[in-house]
Amino acid sequence: MAQDPIRVDIVSDVVCPWCIVGYRQLMQASEATGIPVETYWHPFELNPDMEAEGENLREHIMRKYGSSAEQSQSARDHLTSVGKDLDFAFHWTEDSRIYNTFAAHQLLHWASESGQAQTLKLALFDAYFTQGRNVSDPEVLIETAASIGLSAEEAKAVLQDQRYAETVRQKEQFWTSRGVSGVPTMVFEAKQATSGAQGVDAFANLLRNIAMS
Numbered sequence: 001m002a003q004d005p006i007r008v009d010i011v012s013d014v015v016c017p018w019c020i021v022g023y024r025q026l027m028q029a030s031e032a033t034g035i036p037v038e039t040y041w042h043p044f045e046l047n048p049d050m051e052a053e054g055e056n057l058r059e060h061i062m063r064k065y066g067s068s069a070e071q072s073q074s075a076r077d078h079l080t081s082v083g084k085d086l087d088f089a090f091h092w093t094e095d096s097r098i099y100n101t102f103a104a105h106q107l108l109h110w111a112s113e114s115g116q117a118q119t120l121k122l123a124l125f126d127a128y129f130t131q132g133r134n135v136s137d138p139e140v141l142i143e144t145a146a147s148i149g150l151s152a153e154e155a156k157a158v159l160q161d162q163r164y165a166e167t168v169r170q171k172e173q174f175w176t177s178r179g180v181s182g183v184p185t186m187v188f189e190a191k192q193a194t195s196g197a198q199g200v201d202a203f204a205n206l207l208r209n210i211a212m213s
Contacts, residue, residue, distance in 0.1 A: 003211060005038040006035060006037045006188060007188070007190070008026065008187070010185075011180050011187075013043075014135050016183050017090065017129060019125075019184040020088055020125040022196065024086035025199055028200045029206075030203075035211050037207070043109070044183045047098060047101075050098070054098055054136065055097060056097055103138065105172075106158060106162065107155060107158060110158045123144050127144050192206070
């Protein structure tokens, strides 16, 4: 008898490197165990007050977390290595920037209505981390949506009229009101939550335990 997919709600941000790492680890764990998962993405803004032009990523990390330039570089090197093991390419440069993602989350909500949220989310991770693109730029968002087969014209309208702005705010507040303060946060079967990228083995053990319960 086939195993029913385990529902995993993932609260995350497009500019969160550990969110794509955690997702890839979860997928590898699912493949290794043969236990299917069904993922649902939810919005979280790491930098809700970020200016439109964004901020240099290294300067942002040093200012926000008090890390040195050496620590920042070490973190990048580690993420690049982790990403490589998961078949995901992080491309950092001295000009890498971090952006506000409120518009991206609105577009993701729109994509969810046609079952395309995950495809768009993964495309945005690639646009930001691999291609170094500005995921707060409406043109980049529209182009990324079109690249996965969504309507560029409709994507543009969604961003212009802000029809999902309030809905996204409410979803963000829902998760923060339940104690989510960092991402990725994954909630399994609406019962068990994890924070951060746990690693393939840890996710595999968690999936086995849930499947047996």
